[in-house]
Amino acid sequence: MDRATASAGGSKTATAKTQHSIVSRDLTVTGDIVTTGDLTVEGAVDGSITCRTLTLGGSPDIKGDVTAETVRVCGAFSGTIAASQVHLVKSAVMKGDIRYRTLTIDQGASFEGKVKRMKGAPA
Numbered sequence: 696m697d698r699a700t701a702s703a704g705g706s707k708t709a710t711a712k713t714q715h716s717i718v719s720r721d722l723t724v725t726g727d728i729v730t731t732g733d734l735t736v737e738g739a740v741d742g743s744i745t746c747r748t749l750t751l752g753g754s755p756d757i758k759g760d761v762t763a764e765t766v767r768v769c770g771a772f773s774g775t776i777a778a779s780q781v782h783l784v785k786s787a788v789m790k791g792d793i794r795y796r797t798l799t800i801d802q803g804a805s806f807e808g809k810v811k812r813m814k815g816a817p818a
Contacts, residue, residue: 713747720753727759737770749778768804777813 714732718724718740727742728734734746736755743759751757754771766778768787777794785803792809800806 718755779813 714730716728716730716732716734718728718734718736718738720737722738723741724739725741727744728740729745731747733748733750734744735750735752736744736757737751737753739756739758741758743761744757745762747763748765748767749761749763750767750769751772752769757772757774759774761774761776761778763776763778765780765782766776767782767784768776768789769784770786771788773790775792775794779796780799781793781795781797782799783789783801783804783806785801787801787804787806789804789806790808792811793806794811794813796813798810798812
């Protein structure tokens with residue numbers, strides 16, 4: 696993450712670039728993934744995921760919990776999601792539990808599981 700900081704001789708505007716990481720279809724990650732950036736997962740993760748924005752495409756295989764500010768499910772996913780905003784797009788096939796503050800399920804999306812609305816930030 697790039698940041699500009701203020702100096703004694705003058706000030707610079709603070710800037711930050713959001714990093715985007717990808718776990719492709721042919722990649723398996725063993726262990727938890729924690730990032731302050733954005734993540735797309737189409738492959739396998741043997742662990743939990745914590746990030747800012749998560750996009751689940753294809754048929755990701757995640758053997759842990761998902762915690763993010765925003766989660767977008769675009770493919771087949773089985774697991775547990777905790778996020779402020781969850782969006783199941785029309786191609787989504789979701790099985791599992793969702794804890795959310797805002798939930799959007801597009802027409803054509805498939806969902807089987809339990810939902811619970813959160814009052815605070817995701818835990």
